[in-house]
Amino acid sequence: MTDPGPDSSAPRRAVLPRSSPKLVTGLALITAIILFGVTGPLFAGDPDAINDIGLTPPGGGHVLGTTQMGQDVLAQIAYATRGSLYIGVLVGVMATVLSALFGIVGSYAGGVVDEAFSLFSNVMLVIPGLPLVIVISAFVPPEQRGAWTIAVVLAITGWAGSARVLRAQTLTLRNREYVLAARVAGEPAWRIITVEILPNLLPLLASQFVFSVIAAILSEAGLSFLGLGASNSSTLGTMLYYAQNGFALQRGAWWWFAPPGLIIALFGCGLALINFSIDEITNPKLRAVPRRIRRPRREPAPVGRPSQDVVVSVRNLSVTYGNTVRAVKDVSLEVRRGEILGLAGESGSGKTTLAYAINRLHRPPAEVTAGSVTFHHRDGGDTDMLALPSGELRAFRWSQMSVVFQGAMNSLNPVMTIRAQLEDVLTTHRPQLSRSDRRARCARALELVGVDPARLRSYPHELSGGMRQRVMIAMAMLLDPQVMIMDEPTSALDVVVQRGILREILRLRDELGFGIVLITHDLPLLLEVSDRIAVMLGGEIVECAAAEEILARPRHPYTRRLLESFPSLTGERGAFVRTGEATGGAR
Amino acid sequence: MTTLDVQDLVKDFRIRTGLRGRRLRAVDHVSFTLSPGRTVALVGESGSGKSTIARIIARLERPTAGQVVLNDDDGGRVSDRAYRDHVQMVFQDPFSSLNPFHTVEHHLIRPLLLHGQARTGAEAREKAGDLLERVNLPARDIVHRRPHELSGGQRQRVAIARALAPGAKVIVADEPVSMLDVSIRLGVLNLLARLQREENLAVLYITHDLATARHFSDDILVLYRGRVVERGPADEVILAPRHPYTRLLAAASPDPEARGRSFDIDAAAVVAAGEAPAYDHRIQS
Numbered sequence: 018m019t020d021p022g023p024d025s026s027a028p029r030r031a032v033l034p035r036s037s038p039k040l041v042t043g044l045a046l047i048t049a050i051i052l053f054g055v056t057g058p059l060f061a062g063d064p065d066a067i068n069d070i071g072l073t074p075p076g077g078g079h080v081l082g083t084t085q086m087g088q089d090v091l092a093q094i095a096y097a098t099r100g101s102l103y104i105g106v107l108v109g110v111m112a113t114v115l116s117a118l119f120g121i122v123g124s125y126a127g128g129v130v131d132e133a134f135s136l137f138s139n140v141m142l143v144i145p146g147l148p149l150v151i152v153i154s155a156f157v158p159p160e161q162r163g164a165w166t167i168a169v170v171l172a173i174t175g176w177a178g179s180a181r182v183l184r185a186q187t188l189t190l191r192n193r194e195y196v197l198a199a200r201v202a203g204e205p206a207w208r209i210i211t212v213e214i215l216p217n218l219l220p221l222l223a224s225q226f227v228f229s230v231i232a233a234i235l236s237e238a239g240l241s242f243l244g245l246g247a248s249n250s251s252t253l254g255t256m257l258y259y260a261q262n263g264f265a266l267q268r269g270a271w272w273w274f275a276p277p278g279l280i281i282a283l284f285g286c287g288l289a290l291i292n293f294s295i296d297e298i299t300n301p302k303l304r305a306v307p308r309r310i311r312r313p314r315r316e317p318a319p320v321g322r323p324s325q326d327v328v329v330s331v332r333n334l335s336v337t338y339g340n341t342v343r344a345v346k347d348v349s350l351e352v353r354r355g356e357i358l359g360l361a362g363e364s365g366s367g368k369t370t371l372a373y374a375i376n377r378l379h380r381p382p383a384e385v386t387a388g389s390v391t392f393h394h395r396d397g398g399d400t401d402m403l404a405l406p407s408g409e410l411r412a413f414r415w416s417q418m419s420v421v422f423q424g425a426m427n428s429l430n431p432v433m434t435i436r437a438q439l440e441d442v443l444t445t446h447r448p449q450l451s452r453s454d455r456r457a458r459c460a461r462a463l464e465l466v467g468v469d470p471a472r473l474r475s476y477p478h479e480l481s482g483g484m485r486q487r488v489m490i491a492m493a494m495l496l497d498p499q500v501m502i503m504d505e506p507t508s509a510l511d512v513v514v515q516r517g518i519l520r521e522i523l524r525l526r527d528e529l530g531f532g533i534v535l536i537t538h539d540l541p542l543l544l545e546v547s548d549r550i551a552v553m554l555g556g557e558i559v560e561c562a563a564a565e566e567i568l569a570r571p572r573h574p575y576t577r578r579l580l581e582s583f584p585s586l587t588g589e590r591g592a593f594v595r596t597g598e599a600t601g602g603a604r
Numbered sequence: 605m606t607t608l609d610v611q612d613l614v615k616d617f618r619i620r621t622g623l624r625g626r627r628l629r630a631v632d633h634v635s636f637t638l639s640p641g642r643t644v645a646l647v648g649e650s651g652s653g654k655s656t657i658a659r660i661i662a663r664l665e666r667p668t669a670g671q672v673v674l675n676d677d678d679g680g681r682v683s684d685r686a687y688r689d690h691v692q693m694v695f696q697d698p699f700s701s702l703n704p705f706h707t708v709e710h711h712l713i714r715p716l717l718l719h720g721q722a723r724t725g726a727e728a729r730e731k732a733g734d735l736l737e738r739v740n741l742p743a744r745d746i747v748h749r750r751p752h753e754l755s756g757g758q759r760q761r762v763a764i765a766r767a768l769a770p771g772a773k774v775i776v777a778d779e780p781v782s783m784l785d786v787s788i789r790l791g792v793l794n795l796l797a798r799l800q801r802e803e804n805l806a807v808l809y810i811t812h813d814l815a816t817a818r819h820f821s822d823d824i825l826v827l828y829r830g831r832v833v834e835r836g837p838a839d840e841v842i843l844a845p846r847h848p849y850t851r852l853l854a855a856a857s858p859d860p861e862a863r864g865r866s867f868d869i870d871a872a873a874v875v876a877a878g879e880a881p882a883y884d885h886r887i888q889s
Contacts, residue, residue: 197701202719541859
């Protein structure tokens with residue numbers, strides 16, 4: 018409900034990787050090698066033609082010199098590259114088909130089929146690949162050991178890892194609502210798999226394909242080098258095998274073994290680069306975000322204290338995403354001690370961006386382009402938040418101004434006890450505290466939010482969502498901050514639980530007197546609990562007034578529209594009810 | 605008169621805790637009827653079993669006991685094969701209920717063809733356009749777009765059009781607006797209400813929001829841990845709740861008029877309230 022970026026500018030979901038230096042380099046390498054492999058043999062002479070000029074260094078009639086038997090190395094490489102590519106693609110196709118069959122079909126079918134397929138893949142996975150390949154290759158008589166035999170053996174030993182990855186991904190996809198919707202629509206299972214699920218797995222499949230091609234070419238080279246490769250075909254591996262047998266290294270005939278090795282290395286490198294780019298489709302977080310740490314273009318202007326009880330002043334703050342989207346425009350507001358300032362707005366209104374920027378938690382490409390955030394200490398000093406060096410900022414953040422994020426209850430570390438996580442905050446920020454003091458403070462913090470201190474020994478999964486959220490609030494209060502920023506702290510919770518947490522927040526506010534910025538889309542909630550409400554629309558605060566004032570005399574049309582969006586539980590039935598589309602149009 | 609009878613529905617889930625299995629009763633002997641032109645709201649907190657009931661009606665789950673019977677205009681029971689011609693579902697999350705890979709058109713053409721509402725591709729495309737117009741979307745503009753190019757409200761309208769495509773007479777709407785921005789929620793609910801009137805649809809509206817349940821449904825069933833604790837006409841259940849759990853839910857809803865009221869609700873009170881015997885306004889009043 019509060020994604021910071023506006024929805025309309027969401028990048029088009031890519032099927033093809035985005036152009037990047039990595040991708041271009043990778044594609045260039047691969048294209049060059051494939052072109053060489055495909056067209057090279059057409060121009061090169063007979064690779065097996067024996068000459069009496071054995072082991073000639075490069076130059077003259079033989080661009081890359083000759084082998085011991087006087088064969089042309091360039092011609093040999095051309096044919097060997099073609100052979101290696103052939104096996105690589107064969108294995109890639111077979112392994113991908115096998116992994117798709119066992120990974121996707123099994124996990125979609127579920128139940129016994131899934132268990133059986135999954136068991137089979139796991140068994141195949143623990144069988145050590147190369148030794149098995151060696152055994153199988155050794156078992157097949159050399160005269161029957163063609164490229165196809167090797168390819169089948171490599172495919173059989175190489176698909177299981179991909180199948181597991183595909184299975185995991187399919188398991189999440191099959192419970193997506195669009196797959197359920199297709200089932201409700203009555204689509205047959207084969208169509209759901211091929212039309213609804215498979216396209217969404219394409220990036221993953223492509224990446225698995227590329228990976229198995231690399232693996233196949235390397236394994237084949239290894240096998241051939243050991244003399245267990247395809248007998249009647251020439252690959253880069255067989256070339257190395259003959260070079261080894263011909264004592265190329267000892268005789269210093271580098272032109273015999275270096276070129277095939279280099280081609281293998283470059284091919285692997287190129288495919289790996291392509292794979293990086295494909296991975297970025299499935300996981301956009303891998304995309305390198307240009308990290309410009311640029312000082313905000315603004316005058317260093319910490320604001321003087323407007324009045325004694327103000328704790329944070331925000332003046333004319335603007336935040337942009339990558340110079341194009343202005344998420345927060347010229348926002349000014351004040352937070353007072355002991356008050357709850359409600360920040361109401363819908364997705365894309367900039368309310369979360371604003372909260373992050375106040376705390377300087379925003380990340381590139383978000384950037385503060387103008388304005389100031391000043392923190393007024395209880396004892397009289399002022400701090401310019403935007404000018405704070407990062408070391409001081411870190412200390413400042415938790416102890417003076419803390420944040421409870423949206424869905425914070427899911428951000429507890431699952432493998433640490435509650436106590437360890439609370440104490441972690443204290444050991445970082447209050448290293449002078451003794452162990453017993455730390456424990457006492459943690460217990461006290463949990464008591465404050467209404468959680469039994471015995472729960473300190475629990476792990477997060479042993480607590481309910483409401484309790485975890487309370488723990489997060491306790492953590493935010495641990496260092497007795499003067500301001501707490503809460504971004505949808507209770508939106509994911511049931512109303513009854515939400516009530517309990519709000520009660521604790523209000524009680525603590527009365528006891529400890531910190532200021533609270535409460536961000537939510539739930540206007541009725543803000544109207545009931547907050548002192549003042551700021552309404553955000555399109556990055557601007559369109560109205561800011563006391564809660565009673567907003568309820569009784571909303572000035573801005575958007576505020577009125579928001580108010581009308583919540584039908585009253587017990588009041589009169591409004592005109593909007595079940596009469597057609599009077600309010601809210603298509604958006 | 606297509607009516608859907610939910611009869612004594614029970615659903616148990618097996619939960620594996622270590623080696624031992626444990627049984628969790630998600631739905632506990634729930635019965636109700638959906639009839640044309642009427643909306644029944646299922647209200648409850650997370651874990652109350654309301655979504656499980658929706659999934660059983662949409663045949664995404666099998667009930668442990670009890671049955672869902674669909675009767676057609678003549679009162680005869682609709683065959684399993686034709687069941688999905690009549691019963692369709694609108695999902696909660698419009699961001700995941702449309703396939704990111706496919707266009708809006710794909711989402712509408714497939715059900716039209718599958719359920720014999722269109723014979724040829726051209727006919728299906730034309731009908732898809734009509735469906736989009738009916739949910740107030742500019743068909744020509746939108747039909748070739750992919751889900752990420754639409755706003756949340758537009759996506760949910762497409763999802764509603766998809767549910768109507770097979771010619772369904774019973775619509776199960778599982779929290780259809782809870783993921784949408786507040787200012788467009790009423791618009792979508794009103795759209796559903798208008799379509800219901802035009803088509804004489806039977807609607808099951810599943811929500812945790814008491815206020816919209818009251819305003820957009822005829823009857824309300826309040827669920828607590830799989831059990832119906834209170835049922836009756838919408839206004840009676842909300843304005844004169846008789847069951848302690850319903851009262852608790854109503855008291856916990858934010859109320860701008862009640863600033864500064866006390867907040868005292870604790871977990872024990874909820875459990876105690878949930879244990880009270882069920883109340884049926886139609887029988888007991």
